Amino acid sequence: MKHKPLLAVAVITALGGAIWWQQGANSSAPADAARGKRATSVELSPVSSAPASIRLSTNGNVTALDRLELRPQDSGVIAAIRVREGQQVAVGEVLVQLDAAAERAELAKARAALAANQAQLNIARRELSRSQELKQQQFISQSALDTVQARVESLAANLAADRAQIDAVQVQLARKTLRAPVAGQVGAISLSPGALVQPSMATPLLTITRVAPVAVSFYLAERQLPVVRQAQAQAPLTVYALNEADGSCHQGQLSFIDSAVDSSNGNVLLKAQFANAGKALWPGQFVRVTLDAGHYRDAVALPVAALITGPDGQFTYGVGKDNKVRRLPLTLLAVQDELAIVRGVAPGTAVISSGGQNVRPGETVTVARAKPRAAQSAQSETAASCPLPAANVGRTAEASAAAGVAP
Numbered sequence: 180m181k182h183k184p185l186l187a188v189a190v191i192t193a194l195g196g197a198i199w200w201q202q203g204a205n206s207s208a209p210a211d212a213a214r215g216k217r218a219t220s221v222e223l224s225p226v227s228s229a230p231a232s233i234r235l236s237t238n239g240n241v242t243a244l245d246r247l248e249l250r251p252q253d254s255g256v257i258a259a260i261r262v263r264e265g266q267q268v269a270v271g272e273v274l275v276q277l278d279a280a281a282e283r284a285e286l287a288k289a290r291a292a293l294a295a296n297q298a299q300l301n302i303a304r305r306e307l308s309r310s311q312e313l314k315q316q317q318f319i320s321q322s323a324l325d326t327v328q329a330r331v332e333s334l335a336a337n338l339a340a341d342r343a344q345i346d347a348v349q350v351q352l353a354r355k356t357l358r359a360p361v362a363g364q365v366g367a368i369s370l371s372p373g374a375l376v377q378p379s380m381a382t383p384l385l386t387i388t389r390v391a392p393v394a395v396s397f398y399l400a401e402r403q404l405p406v407v408r409q410a411q412a413q414a415p416l417t418v419y420a421l422n423e424a425d426g427s428c429h430q431g432q433l434s435f436i437d438s439a440v441d442s443s444n445g446n447v448l449l450k451a452q453f454a455n456a457g458k459a460l461w462p463g464q465f466v467r468v469t470l471d472a473g474h475y476r477d478a479v480a481l482p483v484a485a486l487i488t489g490p491d492g493q494f495t496y497g498v499g500k501d502n503k504v505r506r507l508p509l510t511l512l513a514v515q516d517e518l519a520i521v522r523g524v525a526p527g528t529a530v531i532s533s534g535g536q537n538v539r540p541g542e543t544v545t546v547a548r549a550k551p552r553a554a555q556s557a558q559s560e561t562a563a564s565c566p567l568p569a570a571n572v573g574r575t576a577e578a579s580a581a582a583g584v585a586p
Contacts, residue, residue, distance in 0.1 A: 218545045221534035223498055227480040227518075228526030232471050233406060234515055239397035239420065239468035241460045243390065244452075245361040248383035249274060250376075252354045257372045257384075264368050268359045268387065275384055277376070279355035286348040293341035300334040307331050363389040388462055391455045395420050395431065397468045398446040407436070407449070410473035418451035420460065421467040427459050433470065480518040485530040486511065495524065496531040498544060504531070506540045 255277035262274050310327045313319045366386035370376065376384065395418065399407065410416055416433040431453035440447045451468070453460060460466065485495045497505045507530070509523035524530070531538065538544055 218543050219537050220547045221531045221544045222547050223529040224482050224532040226524050226526055226528045233473050235403055235470045235472055237397050237468055239395045239466050241462050241464040242394045242396050243388045243462040244394055245389035247361055247387045249385050250383050252378055254377040257374050259372055262365050264365055266365045269362050270359055272359045274359055275357040277355040279352050282352040289344040289348050296337045296341055300338055303331040303334050359387055363387040390458050392452055393455045393460050394450045394452050396450050398448055401440045401445045404447055406472050417471045419469040423467055429453050475512055478512055478520050478522055479524055479526050480520055481530055482532045483517050483519050485532045486519045496535045497528050502543050504538045504540050504542045
């Protein structure tokens with residue numbers, strides 16, 4: 180009986196605490212609800228309807244259109260070198276002179292033999308003329324006339340052989356003078372006057388490289404070839420070469436597509452020609468190549484930040500006039516210059532470019548500020564004239580092939 184009052188006090192205290200906690204919880208509920216109704220602040224950007232170029236990017240190698248390693252055709256001793264390293268030479272310009280004393284002597288001997296045989300032939304022809312007159316007067320026989328005629332023909336044959344010998348010696352003499360078969364720049368000269376050279380020598384006397392214009396060789400995957408060929412059938416294709424050493428950009432034109440795909444790696448060789456007037460591209464140099472292969476059909480551009488990848492694919496969040504969030508599925512084609520090239524979104528749609536990770540479809544948002552299209556795609560003059568290499572995403576190449584080229 181003593182413990183009953185204590186038990187009653189404990190029960191009363193517990194009931195009072197429960198009532199106080201419930202009142203506190205009820206008083207905080209409106210604040211929580213108010214906080215839950217507060218709209219999320221987001222930034223919007225409009226979807227651009229400008230046509231997006233299909234840019235295929237890879238590494239390339241600068242190659243000379245003409246490159247010659249000069250070696251002699253005949254053995255000989257270098258008498259003189261007429262050019263210096265780095266000199267620009269024209270077609271036919273003398274580069275190296277070999278000692279040709281023996282050939283000049285042989286040429287003089289052949290010319291002397293020609294002159295002697297020519298004199299003998301002149302005498303034989305005069306004898307033939309007299310013999311023919313004597314035969315008409317019946318003073319000599321036909322066999323005597325035939326003998327004189329045969330001597331004339333023999334001397335004429337000897338004369339022809341002498342002329343052929345002169346031509347052969349002149350060819351040998353011409354080989355002693357090494358001339359430039361192509362125009363270009365002289366490379367390193369490996370030998371000096373007095374050195375003995377021969378056709379089988381491993382090291383060339385010098386090299387001549389044509390540095391303007393030049394070609395850039397690069398490879399593309401087999402699956403990208405249909406897009407390139409379709410675009411090339413409509414108009415010449417522009418190729419950009421970015422010299423990463425100095426950041427300079429150069430514009431050329433696609434000039435060659437190999438007739439076969441390399442079965443070992445599934446790539447095909449392409450070449451582009453560049454004027455290279457300033458000689459900024461150097462043979463053997465590696466550059467970053469971007470090929471413009473037409474445009475994506477029915478494609479739009481939106482900021483990369485507006486692109487979201489979910490379990491069931493890629494999408495973006497759009498915001499209507501009622502400021503409510505809508506989930507917009509899309510198909511990603513490529514990522515270029517910080518813009519996502521997609522299909523499935525209407526041009527002009529306002530999409531969330533910042534704050535999209537904090538919203539859900541159906542929620543109401545507040546717009547912090549709208550980014551104009553120009554601010555999204557602002558690029559330097561260099562980037563505008565020489566597109567930066569595309570950052571391909573996922574199966575961009577396959578998407579490019581499926582995209583085709585805009586008519």
